[in-house]
Amino acid sequence: MENFTYFNPTKIEFGLDKEQSIGRHLAEHGIKQVLLCYGSDRIKRDGLFHVVRTSLSEQGINLVECGGIVSNPVVSKVREAIALSRTHGVDAILSVGGGSVLDSAKAIAAGVCYEGDVWDLFIGKASIQSALPVFAILTLAATGSEMNAYAVVTNEDTKEKLFIGNTHLYPKVSIINPARMQSVSRDYLVYSAADVFAHLIDVYFTASMQPTLLSRLIESLINTVIETTETLLANPADLQARGEFAWSATLALNGLTFSGASGFSYPNHAIEHALSALFNVPHGAGLSVVVPAWMKWYHSRNPVQFERFAQNVFHVHSAEQGIADLKNWFDKIGTPTRLLQLGIQETDLPAIVDNALTNARAFGIADMYTRDVVTTILRNAL
Amino acid sequence: MENFTYFNPTKIEFGLDKEQSIGRHLAEHGIKQVLLCYGSDRIKRDGLFHVVRTSLSEQGINLVECGGIVSNPVVSKVREAIALSRTHGVDAILSVGGGSVLDSAKAIAAGVCYEGDVWDLFIGKASIQSALPVFAILTLAATGSEMNAYAVVTNEDTKEKLFIGNTHLYPKVSIINPARMQSVSRDYLVYSAADVFAHLIDVYFTASMQPTLLSRLIESLINTVIETTETLLANPADLQARGEFAWSATLALNGLTFSGASGFSYPNHAIEHALSALFNVPHGAGLSVVVPAWMKWYHSRNPVQFERFAQNVFHVHSAEQGIADLKNWFDKIGTPTRLLQLGIQETDLPAIVDNALTNARAFGIADMYTRDVVTTILRNAL
Numbered sequence A, B: 001m002e003n004f005t006y007f008n009p010t011k012i013e014f015g016l017d018k019e020q021s022i023g024r025h026l027a028e029h030g031i032k033q034v035l036l037c038y039g040s041d042r043i044k045r046d047g048l049f050h051v052v053r054t055s056l057s058e059q060g061i062n063l064v065e066c067g068g069i070v071s072n073p074v075v076s077k078v079r080e081a082i083a084l085s086r087t088h089g090v091d092a093i094l095s096v097g098g099g100s101v102l103d104s105a106k107a108i109a110a111g112v113c114y115e116g117d118v119w120d121l122f123i124g125k126a127s128i129q130s131a132l133p134v135f136a137i138l139t140l141a142a143t144g145s146e147m148n149a150y151a152v153v154t155n156e157d158t159k160e161k162l163f164i165g166n167t168h169l170y171p172k173v174s175i176i177n178p179a180r181m182q183s184v185s186r187d188y189l190v191y192s193a194a195d196v197f198a199h200l201i202d203v204y205f206t207a208s209m210q211p212t213l214l215s216r217l218i219e220s221l222i223n224t225v226i227e228t229t230e231t232l233l234a235n236p237a238d239l240q241a242r243g244e245f246a247w248s249a250t251l252a253l254n255g256l257t258f259s260g261a262s263g264f265s266y267p268n269h270a271i272e273h274a275l276s277a278l279f280n281v282p283h284g285a286g287l288s289v290v291v292p293a294w295m296k297w298y299h300s301r302n303p304v305q306f307e308r309f310a311q312n313v314f315h316v317h318s319a320e321q322g323i324a325d326l327k328n329w330f331d332k333i334g335t336p337t338r339l340l341q342l343g344i345q346e347t348d349l350p351a352i353v354d355n356a357l358t359n360a361r362a363f364g365i366a367d368m369y370t371r372d373v374v375t376t377i378l379r380n381a382l
Helices: A018-028 A047-059 A073-086 A098-113 A184-204 A212-234 A237-251 A269-278 A281-300 A304-312 A319-333 A346-363 A371-380 B018-028 B048-058 B073-090 B100-114 B118-122 B186-208 B212-234 B241-249 B267-279 B281-303 B302-313 B317-334 B346-362 B370-380
Strands: A004-006 A012-014 A034-038 A062-066 A094-097 A132-137 A152-154 A162-167 A173-176 B005-008 B011-012 B033-037 B062-066 B092-097 B134-138 B152-153 B160-165 B175-176
Touching: A012 A018, A012 A237, A018 A094, A018 A132, A018 A173, A018 A184, A034 A047, A034 A073, A034 A098, A034 B048, A034 B073, A047 A062, A047 A094, A062 A073, A073 A098, A073 A152, A073 B317, A094 A098, A098 A132, A098 A152, A132 B317, A152 A269, A162 A269, A162 A346, A162 B048, A173 A237, A184 A212, A184 A269, A184 A281, A184 A304, A184 A319, A212 A319, A212 B212, A212 B241, A237 B212, A269 A281, A269 A346, A269 A371, A281 A304, A281 A371, A281 B175, A304 A319, A346 A371, A371 B134, B005 B092, B011 B018, B011 B241, B011 B281, B018 B048, B018 B092, B018 B134, B018 B175, B018 B241, B033 B073, B048 B062, B048 B092, B062 B073, B062 B317, B073 B100, B092 B100, B100 B118, B100 B134, B100 B152, B100 B160, B118 B152, B118 B160, B152 B267, B160 B267, B160 B346, B186 B212, B186 B241, B186 B267, B186 B317, B212 B241, B212 B317, B267 B281, B267 B346, B267 B370, B281 B302, B281 B317, B281 B370, B302 B317, B346 B370
Parallel strands: A012 A173, A034 A062, A034 A094, A094 A132, A132 A173, B011 B175, B033 B062, B033 B092, B092 B134, B134 B175
Antiparallel strands: A004 B011, A012 B005, A152 A162, B152 B160
């Protein structure tokens, strides 16, 4: 085990009807005026917005609306929301949505407390010294943002998709009600499965020191994601599976899987961010394309762990068969495994590689992920 | 998945030399004067006391010593320490030791903030409204107290061994340095393994609703405990195994294994507490006696889960064989599996049963654990 610090102060409220208490949670933190971030008007049509407004109103908390946050959220919207927050003097940010809304909420929370342009915090020009408190009601389980201190945002001018991470960004309270996820589309369910998968296998395969305990915990989460995705595709109303899928997504990136590991990195995310930054493909769809291609390139660097994966996830005996089985599983559930399925051609590769190299530097893995290597991996995905 | 709240604000500092920063952690919480709780003088002989004193001194923090806390810690010592804390006006409690010292520290922390007698908090005569902040440096991994809000203390007058649990009792910072556990005796290592085992299997077998994800996570921890205990018996200096054992012990009772489960209870602890309250046997040694006896009585009530356990832990196919293999494993590592090994005779059973019935009421399981049932289980252990 490597030395580590584990500190995760987010309170999780998991289960049916938990969103009805959102007002009380904000009141316990002394909140009087909140910026309510959301994506489409779906939350108005399905009644969630009404539940939230009622709960806030019961506690005398004013809300300022900030709708229209898109998947692969953009910094221009974050800037607009920061201005809105300042105008209204909000003292907290409430995200009602999936990871894109929540990541935007975190960026807004940090940006309100920073004098300069919020993008400075993403490119390392300034560091986060404080942030407004963030609260979340999750409507899509995938990114794990509900119980971590990270946020990913795209700068649509520079085509950079970058992340911030800071202790101040842990949500104070995150509400996860699986019943509120039942209307997630089939496509977004399988993209989400690919995202959770990538969070788990990036650590699992790349750690230079990976305690067996952590391998076991990750396999527990992987096997649960596989099982519950299949259950939900057959029966989207299965609340037990919906709940286990959601909680697996949270545990996949809340610190549990990497506390005690060392030398790990997130190469699949570094490469995928180039696809979603340039082509605005769903992040999970990009990942299911990149992951098998990366595995094909990477597996000889950690053969023992790839054989372990093959054995403990797909019950086969060779690394190659494990990788093939994962790709087949992605195909089976209906998430893309080829760049062409995303509408990306061979001629697009140089621009993707350029973008990915910037990400590789941000992720601290530029030594290994050179132009040649990234090109090789992406060619595997053509 | 059942509804649950997960909130665990303890900061874990895990790894080599982490205890050298204890002063800084206290200073970050504004502590000026701390009660330093410990057990034997071992921490003075092995240099840990000196490290702690130096680190506190560097931050200008005064310490008040409170040594002599024993295994199966007693409320008389807690009362003495509360008086000492008040005399010196300490503003925090620092535990340097194992679970007994830390549980005492938590009881002291709550007791200082309560006007009446601290035992009131254990018998439900009063509830915990506040507590001094608790910090811990762990020297024995077993109880999980370093990352939870529980404490178990014995009233030596009434022979009751009872627990308190309250959000105020989460340690602010717990330091887990596996290297500081290398001098744990062979006996206490195997008793600790039995304690961790019991924390895991109590939930695993008794939950009326147990998500598969949680079964998988628990099996990951069980298999790690088995593997690392055997490694450490062969080579006590194996720091990797020491670390995985320690972190497994923490995760076994920090909320991870039961968040989303329902209807679970801690019958093995309820029964064992009678043994250690009346005969002052090591808690883990009592548990390794009770667990196989309880399993023999209980397994027909949850046959599917017992078959799962047999398969996934011992790779055998029947519940009975799984139970036999666990008992054999306890025998192999050298922790007792018979009451006679603890010096307890058949004639002692009525008094043990009386005591266990009190615990069963405190644990909320008196309906199932009647006099006849507890007697049957204990007879299995003769």
